[in-house]
Amino acid sequence: MHTTEMKKQLTVSLLKMASEKGLDTVSLSNLAKENKITKASIFHHFANREALVSHLFDYCSKLAYTQQVTIPLGGTAEEVLLRAMDHWHEMYTTEPLCWFYRIVESEKLTHSEAGAISKTLGEMVDGQSRILLETLSDSRRLAIEELDLAVLTFSSTVQNFLSKAMVGNDPDIPWQEERFIARFCKLYAME
Incomplete structure (x- = not known):
């Protein structure tokens, strides 16, 4: 899967999971399991959890603006x-x-x-x-x-x-x- 597509998929998965359970309760392990990838694969797309969360807020803010x-x-x-x-x-x-x-x-x-x-x-x-x-x-x-x-x-x-x-x-x-x-x-x- 292309990097941009995987970043979007991870972001939307985190978005859905966090809306149901709370942002702090969704671990990178849960996110990796949900997307059928390894936890290490997430770090290929995001430097750390904070970067992923920041990307989530940026992605959704832009989506809301549209x-x-x-x-x-x-x-x-x-x-x-x-x-x-x-x-x-x-x-x-x-x-x-x-x-x-x-x-x-x-x-x-x-x-x-x-x-x-x-x-x-x-x-x-x-x-x-x-x-x-x-x-x-x-x-x-x-x-x-x-x-x-x-x-x-x-x-x-x-x-x-x-x-x-x-x-x-x-x-x-x-x-x-x-x-x-x-x-x-x-x-x-x-x-």
């Missing part, structure tokens, strides 16, 4: 915010990125790269929320006087829903999200 799309702003405020929610769900809950985000969430307090990525992801949702809400307010689909408060409320609630979706153990999340967006739009409805 998933960025523009959220269409046509329609009612509720339609726009529901589309945004669908976009974020697709990003956060589709393999292999959902594995990556699970790792980031579980490792953000103990792994510096995971912490930095978690912060960036939060800032991304904050920024996108600000643009969405500002656009909806400027186009008079919502009447938002305190934009910072509205962004904080919307963004933090969205991030909470996304965290729950990553764990995947609450079947009521879609209903809760729709209800939140409907109430949010009602709160800021044009009079």
